[in-house]
Amino acid sequence: MESRLFRCTECNELTNMTEHDFSAEYHYDKEKDCFIELVKNDREPFITKHKRHKVEELKVNGSSFISDRPYSEPLKTSYFEATNGREDFVIKRWRDRIESPLRYEIAEGYIEVTNKSVIHCENIRKQIQAEINPLISQDKITRLIQVVERVISELDTKSLLKDSLELDHPLVLQCRLKNSVIKSIVELSKDIFKGEEFKKIRDFIYDNSDYTGVMAPLVKRQFTIKPSPQIGKRFKKEVVIPTEIGQGDILTL
Ligand SMILES: [Zn+2]
Known part of the structure; x- marks a missing residue:
């Protein structure tokens, strides 16, 4: 699934935009024994809130995804690394309920795995x-x-x-x-x-x-989230510094 991660630099908040942001999702309702259609609207609240703010795209380190819960657990919290080319971040991702959109929390640092x-x-x-x-x-x-x-x-x-x-x-x-x-x-x-x-x-x-x-x-394996000692250095080889995007760009994504 194609997805792009954006961060509002003023509020330090994130959104992940995918091609499925506007498509409906279906979940099975055990009690009623039927599928329910969930209306998804993951993108719009972010755009509305950060309309006049400076937003940047983050490059995700795809091999850094880690969680301390089993794969089969649908509501597990995961962590992964991302960068804007200057600063390194660790992003926490979770859902409150199975039908809720993914939520993100961002902190500077990197993931150390032993x-x-x-x-x-x-x-x-x-x-x-x-x-x-x-x-x-x-x-x-x-x-x-x-x-x-x-x-x-x-x-x-x-x-x-x-x-x-x-x-x-x-x-x-x-x-x-x-x-x-x-x-x-x-x-x-x-x-x-x-x-x-x-x-x-x-x-x-x-x-x-x-x-x-x-x-x-x-x-x-054990993982710890460490504060970044050398900001921007860890991704030096692989990072492509994304061009900053303005509000117009986001709205037409
Ligand atoms: Zn903002």
């Missing part, structure tokens, strides 16, 4: 106990888990993310272990397990390192 890999220690333990016979001692399983934790903590989370699946939650990614990582875990487990026990553990590691396996780590 990634942390996590393994399911207790799931590994349970799965080994369920799959391997005769039972392996708790102490040996604990040592294996420590090896897995150490090997995974040394991996660069960015390389883990290159081969990851998004689950329903934007802040949790399911990763898989590369062959080279599996091999080093197997190699280190030779210090813990011998003979038949080692063979069983080796097979277990290979069988459980794909996306859904208990050995595969998750990457949990």
Whole structure:
């Protein structure tokens, strides 16, 4: 969907203009068991309020969209970055109700995302106990888990993310272990397990390192909104400074 984001520089308020601003939207009404038509008029209130103000277009950083709620949640709040070429902004976007128009709040700054890999220690333990016979001692399983934790903590989370699946939650990614990582875990487990026990553990590691396996780590993401240290610098390479538009331009968009 084509859309353009505009900011009134005097009121610091935003509107997102799309080709669908004037088209009707339909929502299913559970109680009445029918579709209801909602009249949309997202553009007009902004134009009326900021008619004589200076309005600028913002360029949105398309890869910056983030939310702390599941994708399936219709009323979630999202955040994204945008710039006017001189200042960087973080924009909060949400809806109060499903049929309400999107609302925006703007602040100067940028979004900092950190990634942390996590393994399911207790799931590994349970799965080994369920799959391997005769039972392996708790102490040996604990040592294996420590090896897995150490090997995974040394991996660069960015390389883990290159081969990851998004689950329903934007802040949790399911990763898989590369062959080279599996091999080093197997190699280190030779210090813990011998003979038949080692063979069983080796097979277990290979069988459980794909996306859904208990050995595969998750990457949990966190994001914070930071005040901009270098105004306008972060977008230097990609930004196209939009030409300022006057009220006449907006009215004919
Ligand atoms: Zn205004």
